[in-house]
Every structure is written in C-alpha cells, then in structure tokens.
Amino acid sequence: MTQAYFNVPEPKNEPYLSYAPGTPGRSGLQAELKRLSSEEVEIPLIIGGKEVRTNSTKPVVMPHNHGHKLGTLHLANNKEVNMAIEAALEARKEWAATPWQDRVAVFLKAADMLTGNWRYTINAATMLGQSKTPQQAEIEAVGELADFLRFNAHYLTGVMSDQPYSPDGMWNRVEYRPLEGFLFAVTPFNFTAIAVNLPTSMAMCGNVVVWKPATSSIYSNFFMMKLLQEAGLPDGVINFVPGSGPDVGDPVMESPQFAGLQFTGSEGTFNHLWKKTAENLDKYHSYPRIVGETGGKDFIFAHNSADVKELAVAALRGAYEYQGQKCSAASRMYVPESIWPEFKETFLAEVAKIKTGDISDFSTFMGAVIDKKAFDSITGYIDFASEADDAEIIAGGSYDDSTGYFVEPTVILTGNPHFKTMQEEIFGPVLTIYVYKDDDFEATLDLCNKTSPYGLTGAIFAKNRYVINQMSDALQDAAGNFYINDKPTAAVVNQQPFGGARKSGTNDKAGSKQNMLRWLSARAIKETHEPPKEWEYPYMG
Numbered sequence: 001m002t003q004a005y006f007n008v009p010e011p012k013n014e015p016y017l018s019y020a021p022g023t024p025g026r027s028g029l030q031a032e033l034k035r036l037s038s039e040e041v042e043i044p045l046i047i048g049g050k051e052v053r054t055n056s057t058k059p060v061v062m063p064h065n066h067g068h069k070l071g072t073l074h075l076a077n078n079k080e081v082n083m084a085i086e087a088a089l090e091a092r093k094e095w096a097a098t099p100w101q102d103r104v105a106v107f108l109k110a111a112d113m114l115t116g117n118w119r120y121t122i123n124a125a126t127m128l129g130q131s132k133t134p135q136q137a138e139i140e141a142v143g144e145l146a147d148f149l150r151f152n153a154h155y156l157t158g159v160m161s162d163q164p165y166s167p168d169g170m171w172n173r174v175e176y177r178p179l180e181g182f183l184f185a186v187t188p189f190n191f192t193a194i195a196v197n198l199p200t201s202m203a204m205c206g207n208v209v210v211w212k213p214a215t216s217s218i219y220s221n222f223f224m225m226k227l228l229q230e231a232g233l234p235d236g237v238i239n240f241v242p243g244s245g246p247d248v249g250d251p252v253m254e255s256p257q258f259a260g261l262q263f264t265g266s267e268g269t270f271n272h273l274w275k276k277t278a279e280n281l282d283k284y285h286s287y288p289r290i291v292g293e294t295g296g297k298d299f300i301f302a303h304n305s306a307d308v309k310e311l312a313v314a315a316l317r318g319a320y321e322y323q324g325q326k327c328s329a330a331s332r333m334y335v336p337e338s339i340w341p342e343f344k345e346t347f348l349a350e351v352a353k354i355k356t357g358d359i360s361d362f363s364t365f366m367g368a369v370i371d372k373k374a375f376d377s378i379t380g381y382i383d384f385a386s387e388a389d390d391a392e393i394i395a396g397g398s399y400d401d402s403t404g405y406f407v408e409p410t411v412i413l414t415g416n417p418h419f420k421t422m423q424e425e426i427f428g429p430v431l432t433i434y435v436y437k438d439d440d441f442e443a444t445l446d447l448c449n450k451t452s453p454y455g456l457t458g459a460i461f462a463k464n465r466y467v468i469n470q471m472s473d474a475l476q477d478a479a480g481n482f483y484i485n486d487k488p489t490a491a492v493v494n495q496q497p498f499g500g501a502r503k504s505g506t507n508d509k510a511g512s513k514q515n516m517l518r519w520l521s522a523r524a525i526k527e528t529h530e531p532p533k534e535w536e537y538p539y540m541g
C-alpha cells in the first residue's frame with residue numbers, strides 16, 4: 001500500500017557511447033559481439049512468465065551473413081495465442097490494482113539495467129540480428145529505448161497529477177484506469193526501441209499485453225524480454241508471442257476481451273488490422289483503442305539559398321543510415337537547377353565513400369537489408385529505374401545476396417516528379433532526386449505536398465527566413481516531424497515527439513503524454529460533502 005506521493009526521478013536523455021578506438025565501450029561491445037556470434041540461442045515464446053516451445057520453428061540468421069545462424073525461434077499458433085490471452089487476463093487482476101508508482105518502478109529499473117550491465121548485449125544483439133552499425137544500434141536500442149522507459153514514467157506522473165477543479169462543498173477527482181481486457185502490441189523489425197516501447201508503454205499504464213514482435217528482429221527483442229523479466233515484470237503482464245502475422249493476429253482480434261492495438265509497421269498491415277477490428281466490432285466488450293504508426297515517403301526540399309555541403313550531409317545520412325530502413329528515411333529530394341551541378345558533385349563524391357558490409361567491422365557505414373523479401377523488393381525498384389526511360393541511376397545500383405542481403409547506396413535522377421520511386425515507400429537505400437527550375441519553386445512545393453499519400457517526415461534547406469516560413473506553411477500537412485536545415489531522421493524522445501498523419505498513421509506520438517493517455521480510461525469521481533436533503537427548487541416555494 002503506497003502511503004505517500006512519490007516523485008519519479010527527473011529523466012534526462014541517455015548520452016550515447018562513441019565506440020571510438022581505444023575506448024572501453026569499443027572493446028566491451030566487440031567482446032560481446034564475439035561471444036554472441038559463437039553460440040546459438042533457442043528462442044521460445046514467453047507466456048505467463050513461462051517458456052513455451054512449439055513444433056513450428058524457424059532459424060534466426062544474420063542479415064549480413066545469412067549462412068550464420070544465431071538461434072532457433074519457436075512460432076505461435078492458435079493454441080499459444082489463446083494461452084497468452086488467458087495469461088494476460090489472469091495477470092490483470094493484480095497488475096491493474098498495483099499502484100502506478102510500483103508499476104513504473106519495474107521499467108525504471110529496466111532502463112538502468114539496459115544502460116548498465118545489459119548495454120553491450122542489447123547493442124550487439126541489435127547489430128547481429130538487424131544488421132545495424134554500432135552507432136545506429138547505440139542511438140536506438142540503448143539511447144532511445146532507455147529514454148522511452150524513463151520519459152514515459154515521467155509522462156505518467158503528469159497524467160496522474162492532472163486533476164479537475166473542486167468548487168466549495170465537493171471534491172472532484174479523476175482516476176486513470178487501465179483499459180478493460182487485454183491489449184495487442186504489434187511491432188516492426190527496424191527499431192528495437194519501438195518494439196519494446198509499444199508493449200511497455202501500455203503495461204506501465206496498468207494494462208496487460210500480448211506482444212507480437214517481428215520475427216526478423218526477434219534476436220534483440222528476446223534479450224529485451226529477458227531483461228524485463230529480470231527487472232521484475234510480473235508474469236503474464238507482457239506475453240511474448242512471435243509467429244506469423246495472421247497466425248497471431250487473427251485469434252487475438254477475435255477475442256471479446258481485445259481492448260486496443262498499438263501498431264508500428266507498414267500501411268498495408270495496419271489497414272488490414274483496422275478492418276479486422278471493424279469486422280469483429282460486435283464481439284467486443286468495448287470499443288478498442290487503435291494507434292498505428294506506418295510508412296513514409298519522406299522528403300528533403302532544397303531552396304537555392306541552401307548551403308550545399310550541409311544539404312549533401314543531410315541527404316547522405318538521411319537516406320542511407322541503417323540502409324534507409326527507417327520510416328523517416330529521406331527517399332525523395334527536390335533540388336533547384338541553379339545549385340544542382342555543385343550539389344551533384346559534392347553529394348556523389350561523398351556517397352562513393354560509403355562502405356557497405358559486415359557491421360562487426362566498425363569502419364562500415366551500411367550493413368545489409370533485413371531479409372530476402374526486403375532485398376527482392378528494393379532491388380525490384382532499382383531494376384525498374386534502370387529500365388525506365390524517364391529515370392537514370394547516377395550512383396550505386398548494384399546488389400548481391402550471396403553472403404548477406406547487400407544493396408549499394410543508390411541515387412536515381414528523374415525528370416518525372418511522379419516517377420514510381422518518387423511516390424512509393426521503398427524502405428531501402430534508394431534516394432530519388434527531381435531537379436526543378438528555380439522559377440517553379442512554388443509549384444514544386446505544391447507538388448512535394450501532393451505527391452505521396454504519406455505525411456511522416458520532411459526536411460527543408462534554405463537560409464532565407466521568409467522562404468523558410470513560406471516552405472513551412474506550404475508543407476504544413478506533409479509531415480508530422482518537420483526539420484529545418486537538418487536531416488529528416490533521428491527524432492529524440494522528449495525533444496521531437498515522433499509520428500505522422502495522412503497515411504502515415506494516427507499521429508499519437510510514441511513516447512509522449514498524449515500517447516500514454518490512449519492507454520488509460522478516465523473515471524471522474526465527484527464526492528459531495530453535504531448532499532441536499534430537499535428535492536424542490538427554491539423558486540417552487
């Protein structure tokens with residue numbers, strides 16, 4: 001029983017380790033990479049705190065060396081999904097009644113374990129299983145994830161203390177209850193931080209969760225599930241249920257106790273899950289809350305007052321970090337004719353220096369793309385561009401999946417602003433550039449706004465303040481995360497809350513107070529101190 005109002009420690013963004021030569025961080029991470037690479041793990045489901053094995057398994061491999069097996073994954077089917085729902089509902093009896101400070105304590109401890117003894121393990125697992133460089137793993141699997149855990153605890157404090165006005169004679173209160181039933185977290189492969197944030201943010205609010213991680217990021221996600229258990233997460237609060245999408249999704253969404261979905265992934269999957277919810281609506285005890293963050297066709301738009309060197313660096317990092325597999329990655333670019341020759345020369349010279357390969361070599365800038373399906377899809381776009389009359393590949397364009405799923409950083413130049421690769425999400429290291437006439441600046445802004453169905457991230461580059469305002473206004477609805485003279489990636493928790501509208505999702509901003517509110521159901525309580533003893537109005541006397 002909590003007998004005081006506890007303050008949650010004031011959070012700060014986790015500083016990143018540089019992994020520079022000669023630092024303890026570098027040798028620690030290298031040793032962990034070696035240790036993990038030399039053994040295979042068995043990855044069971046974790047239901048009600050217990051490991052569950054099934055007859056259906058799948059090898060877990062390194063994307064940059066697909067002959068190297070990291071482990072074996074057990075996959076869920078109908079029976080295990082129903083076990084997970086039952087375990088969650090059983091756990092709800094105690095978890096929902098646990099004081100919120102005690103719930104938060106588990107996740108604050110998890111954040112400290114992650115940035116402490118588990119740091120190299122989670123980073124190394126993200127590098128090996130998702131083919132991230134040390135830098136890309138550190139900023140998200142440790143930095144962003146620790147920030148999510150600590151700042152969500154802080155946001156929850158803010159929610160709980162948000163209380164209504166009480167006039168004389170009464171005490172008004174609002175209680176923030178978890179949702180009735182269980183919640184479903186469906187997570188993408190590309191960010192360990194996102195995969196873990198979705199189930200933990202909901203659990204922190206007192207909810208119980210069935211978590212379906214992506215099988216292609218299972219290696220790091222499994223280690224994080226073990227960390228949460230070691231941090232004291234009670235059995236059944238989060239149930240780890242990997243499997244194929246429909247095998248897990250269908251039975252979950254048929255349960256009358258399904259009370260909400262937090263999804264991050266592609267637009268197609270989210271549309272499917274939303275429609276499933278609508279189909280099953282009559283079965284549910286309540287209206288499920290639906291939050292989904294989906295794809296992007298993120299842009300960089302340059303004005304002729306832009307600094308060319310800054311623009312080239314932003315384009316390179318924005319398009320090619322983590323092989324372009326960020327929902328925020330720059331994948332279409334608008335450059336004015338007057339600066340194009342200088343930009344082209346500067347940019348292509350830098351792109352030519354990018355080293356692609358095994359991420360355990362710390363001089364590598366890009367690893368492999370996640371799997372064969374992604375490789376085939378990305379290279380399909382490259383082949384399409386190389387055969388098209390209205391586009392040409394001006395850098396990269398090669399690919400090779402003999403050892404790992406490697407795709408060179410590729411630049412497509414097109415004279416057609418509606419060329420396929422200017423419009424569709426590719427989710428790989430491919431940037432398409434459209435060069436516009438300086439006099440067509442306003443019309444091209446309009447084109448940028450209307451070219452894609454998404455509205456996730458976008459960046460503008462200009463020095464002229466009036467022009468910056470003009471661009472910001474013209475592109476107001478084109479991005480939920482908008483950058484001025486910076487790349488369109490790498491949002492930081494509590495600094496740039498992340499999410500987009502249009503077909504990019506419900507824009508509930510992961511890692512924010514508004515997101516936490518989606519997983520709580522308010523009960524307003526009015527306590528009257530001297531209830532009336534007569535029923536007539538005064539004027540009736």
Ligand SMILES: NC(=O)c1ccc[n+]([C@@H]2O[C@H](COP(=O)([O-])OP(=O)(O)OC[C@H]3O[C@@H](n4cnc5c(N)ncnc54)[C@H](O)[C@@H]3O)[C@@H](O)[C@H]2O)c1
Nearest residue numbers: 187188189213214245246249265266269293294295296327
């Ligand atoms: N907006 C954001 O914040 C954000 C962040 C990261 C990734 N993304 C988007 O995610 C996509 C890439 O991730 P992905 O390839 O893992 O996406 P995906 O849609 O293929 O998969 C996402 C998750 O959905 C699951 N799934 C698929 N079908 C399902 C079904 N029928 N029922 C239940 N679950 C099902 C997958 O197994 C996976 O766990 C890109 O479109 C990217 O833009 C968006």
Ligand SMILES: N[C@@H](CCC=O)C(=O)O
Nearest residue numbers: 326327328489490491498
């Ligand atoms: N929050 C990340 C994007 C996550 C999507 O994949 C960024 O801002 O780059």
